[in-house]
Amino acid sequence: MHKRLFSLLAILLSFALLATACGDDEEAETVAEPEPAAAEPEPEDEMADISVGLVFDIGGRGDQSFNDSAAAGIERAVAELGITFTEASPEPDGSNRGELLQLAASAHDIVIGVGFLFEGDAAAVGAENPDTMFGVVDSAMLDFSGDTPTPFGDNIAGLVFAEHEGSFLVGAAAALKSETGKIGFIGGVANVGGLIERFEAGFNAGARAVNPDIEIIGDYITEAPDFDGFNAPDRAKEIALAMYEEGADIVYHAAGGSGAGLFQAALEQSDATGSKVWAIGVDSDQYHTADAGVRDHILTSMLKRVDVSIFEMIRSVIEGTMQPGPTTYDLSVDGVGYSTSGGFIDDIADQLDAFKAQIVSGDIAVPTEP
Amino acid sequence: MIYAAVGVLVLTVVQGFDDTERLTAVTSSQAMLRWAVPIMLAGLGGLFSERAGVVNIGLEGMLILGTWFGAWGAINYGGWAGLLIGMLGGGLGGLIHAVATVSFGVDHIISGVAINVTAPGVTRFLSSEILTNYDGGSITQSPRTPGVGRFTFPFLAGGDLFGWTTPDILGWFTDKDWFFVSDFTGLARGLVSQLSLATMIAFALVPASAWLIWRTRFGLRLRICGEHPVGGETQGINIYLYKYLGVVISGALAGLGGAFIASPELSGIYLEGQTNGRGFIGLAALIFGNWRPGGIMAGALLFGYPFGVGLRDLDGSASHALLLVNTIALAAVLAWALYRRRRIDAGLAAGLGLGAAVWYFMSTTVPDWWISILPFVIVLVVLVFFSQRLRMPRADGLPYRKGEA
Numbered sequence: 001m002h003k004r005l006f007s008l009l010a011i012l013l014s015f016a017l018l019a020t021a022c023g024d025d026e027e028a029e030t031v032a033e034p035e036p037a038a039a040e041p042e043p044e045d046e047m048a049d050i051s052v053g054l055v056f057d058i059g060g061r062g063d064q065s066f067n068d069s070a071a072a073g074i075e076r077a078v079a080e081l082g083i084t085f086t087e088a089s090p091e092p093d094g095s096n097r098g099e100l101l102q103l104a105a106s107a108h109d110i111v112i113g114v115g116f117l118f119e120g121d122a123a124a125v126g127a128e129n130p131d132t133m134f135g136v137v138d139s140a141m142l143d144f145s146g147d148t149p150t151p152f153g154d155n156i157a158g159l160v161f162a163e164h165e166g167s168f169l170v171g172a173a174a175a176l177k178s179e180t181g182k183i184g185f186i187g188g189v190a191n192v193g194g195l196i197e198r199f200e201a202g203f204n205a206g207a208r209a210v211n212p213d214i215e216i217i218g219d220y221i222t223e224a225p226d227f228d229g230f231n232a233p234d235r236a237k238e239i240a241l242a243m244y245e246e247g248a249d250i251v252y253h254a255a256g257g258s259g260a261g262l263f264q265a266a267l268e269q270s271d272a273t274g275s276k277v278w279a280i281g282v283d284s285d286q287y288h289t290a291d292a293g294v295r296d297h298i299l300t301s302m303l304k305r306v307d308v309s310i311f312e313m314i315r316s317v318i319e320g321t322m323q324p325g326p327t328t329y330d331l332s333v334d335g336v337g338y339s340t341s342g343g344f345i346d347d348i349a350d351q352l353d354a355f356k357a358q359i360v361s362g363d364i365a366v367p368t369e370p
Numbered sequence: 371m372i373y374a375a376v377g378v379l380v381l382t383v384v385q386g387f388d389d390t391e392r393l394t395a396v397t398s399s400q401a402m403l404r405w406a407v408p409i410m411l412a413g414l415g416g417l418f419s420e421r422a423g424v425v426n427i428g429l430e431g432m433l434i435l436g437t438w439f440g441a442w443g444a445i446n447y448g449g450w451a452g453l454l455i456g457m458l459g460g461g462l463g464g465l466i467h468a469v470a471t472v473s474f475g476v477d478h479i480i481s482g483v484a485i486n487v488t489a490p491g492v493t494r495f496l497s498s499e500i501l502t503n504y505d506g507g508s509i510t511q512s513p514r515t516p517g518v519g520r521f522t523f524p525f526l527a528g529g530d531l532f533g534w535t536t537p538d539i540l541g542w543f544t545d546k547d548w549f550f551v552s553d554f555t556g557l558a559r560g561l562v563s564q565l566s567l568a569t570m571i572a573f574a575l576v577p578a579s580a581w582l583i584w585r586t587r588f589g590l591r592l593r594i595c596g597e598h599p600v601g602g603e604t605q606g607i608n609i610y611l612y613k614y615l616g617v618v619i620s621g622a623l624a625g626l627g628g629a630f631i632a633s634p635e636l637s638g639i640y641l642e643g644q645t646n647g648r649g650f651i652g653l654a655a656l657i658f659g660n661w662r663p664g665g666i667m668a669g670a671l672l673f674g675y676p677f678g679v680g681l682r683d684l685d686g687s688a689s690h691a692l693l694l695v696n697t698i699a700l701a702a703v704l705a706w707a708l709y710r711r712r713r714i715d716a717g718l719a720a721g722l723g724l725g726a727a728v729w730y731f732m733s734t735t736v737p738d739w740w741i742s743i744l745p746f747v748i749v750l751v752v753l754v755f756f757s758q759r760l761r762m763p764r765a766d767g768l769p770y771r772k773g774e775a
Contacts, residue, residue: 234636242682
């Protein structure tokens with residue numbers, strides 16, 4: 001009997017190992033480098049052997065949002081800078097982030113972690129691999145333990161965004177477009193160092209800049225350290241339905257993969273009541289990344305150009321100008337913005353551009369805390 | 371029914387204090403149903419397995435398999451096929467558990483944990499092989515899934531009957547805004563209008579399970595596997611067969627719960643990690659329900675209610691009001707403990723109830739985490755006070771080898 005038990009355990013274990021191993025193989029699939037255009041006379045040829053290891057955040061490639069934007073950036077770098085890259089996604093619980101970074105560091109010149117959750121692991125792995133350049137999206141990568149914040153290392157850069165500025169513009173768009181005078185905001189996870197609160201602050205400020213009396217319903221799905229909020233479309237849908245039923249007609253989300261639930265809610269609510277309600281996407285142009293069936297309900301998207309930041313970081317490494325510590329991508333460099341796909345906000349584009357100009361010139365200071 | 375009426379009365383009175391209508395709104399009871407279904411199906415799954423004497427801690431893994439297979443089936447073959455294929459996926463998990471625990475005598479907990487660990491790996495692998503080929507799919511998520519239809523009961527909630535719109539009786543009462551009556555009909559109307567057919571099937575499975583387990587020859591044989599397998603063997607029953615059936619049905623029910631999570635009723639998408647531990651809550655509902663279908667349903671509704679209401683509670687007033695509901699519930703427990711002359715229980719209930727009351731009157735809103743832990747607090751309270759009245763199948767979790775009679 002014991003023999004049987006052990007043989008079964010062995011089978012189970014090897015099954016588990018097999019499953020994990022297969023998974024990893026698939027993730028680490030190398031993407032072939034397209035032929036660099038022969039006519040381009042740029043000095044890329046000497047740099048063509050730069051390779052990048054990209055490690056995605058929760059949600060992985062195809063989240064129609066944050067990670068897809070990162071994928072777009074790396075693909076642009078492949079096309080324009082002639083780099084090669086591999087990609088990987090962590091386990092759902094994120095337990096193997098450090099290992100994936102280490103793995104990437106062992107084979108690549110540049111390692112990029114997509115998401116603030118890589119902060120600690122990237123600092124540790126970066127210290128062990130001083131010849132590899134590290135970039136972490138959404139984290140300043142500053143060590144606050146000393147008297148003055150200093151970068152974790154000369155080879156570690158943080159790619160941060162002025163999300164509040166982009167959110168200001170979609171907030172203004174929501175207020176201009178709202179017919180009920182009531183709009184909503186759904187945040188994924190509260191208290192992550194104020195990251196998602198920046199979206200809310202900008203959104204609220206933008207909406208009130210247009211209509212000081214507008215009513216804004218804000219809610220968060222979960223609170224740190226419970227990160228389910230980025231991964232819970234069912235909960236986002238329930239919250240969105242409640243907001244629409246309270247009379248909000250436009251809801252903005254900053255909740256990663258949970259946003260799919262918001263779009264579903266917008267579709268169902270519109271179908272059920274006959275009056276159209278809207279959602280606003282985040283990070284990438286969700287009119288294009290979300291399912292075709294919900295597209296007509298996506299008013300606009302707050303663009304967080306993760307692609308621009310990743311592309312620029314790779315270029316700075318190639319050119320030898322990489323800055324350790326944080327680099328902020330804001331409205332002035334088009335690191336954030338809004339999308340116009342679908343043409344739903346074409347009629348208010350002038351007003352939004354006026355706001356944008358005022359923010360860039362400093363006439364409007366967008367708050368970062370709600 | 372009486373319990374439900376008392377419960378609604380308490381909710382009605384309490385929400386008056388907090389000036390909220392969410393506790394008895396139609397949308398609240400609909401949300402309660404939605405959020406209860408996966409928990410209830412996981413609990414019913416656990417019932418079939420544990421009645422056959424196999425502890426199934428792998429429900430979470432079977433739920434995960436159900437989300438993936440359910441979404442895949444729905445995308446390729448439509449909503450109904452999704453539910454069916456989700457059941458098959460979960461049943462597959464159950465089959466592995468059965469092979470391990472019944473045929474090979476592996477410890478039930480170890481096998482269950484192995485399934486919980488393996489299932490996300492399997493779905494990740496399948497996603498990378500299959501979902502990445504779909505437009506809008508990726509290694510962690512699927513495109514949108516289609517659902518099944520909805521149904522509104524005629525007469526009760528004004529549904530159509532052969533093309534004729536029937537009167538909306540419960541709606542009429544609800545619109546009158548009469549104290550308690552309108553609240554009760556409001557909640558009840560939510561239970562019978564715009565109801566997903568999948569939800570209806572899930573709730574129909576409750577009496578069906580009770581009938582199958584307690585009223586049929588199959589059920590009698592299944593139960594003897596959980597109570598006294600050796601005795602069953604002497605009667606010539608093929609214990610292994612019934613244990614296998616129990617565990618596979620268990621997996622299939624959990625798989626149906628998973629498919630429901632991935633259906634548009636809840637998510638409308640397969641997304642890695644979306645079960646959020648609901649398989650374990652189902653296990654809690656099983657224990658809460660004293661290994662009986664009706665109890666499991668009550669437990670699932672009790673857990674689903676704070677989940678659904680908590681999410682819809684945008685200004686926090688309903689969560690705050692629920693604190694007072696807790697106080698009242700604990701007062702009832704206190705009275706029961708005094709009646710039974712159980713001093714320790716009475717003291718505990720008084721202390722907890724007083725704590726909840728103080729918290730209620732000292733605050734105007736409660737933090738978000740409160741309502742998300744409420745279901746687990748309920749389980750703990752029930753286990754603390756009523757665990758002596760709970761009775762699990764006698765041979766549940768014990769090893770059984772053929773020929774030991």
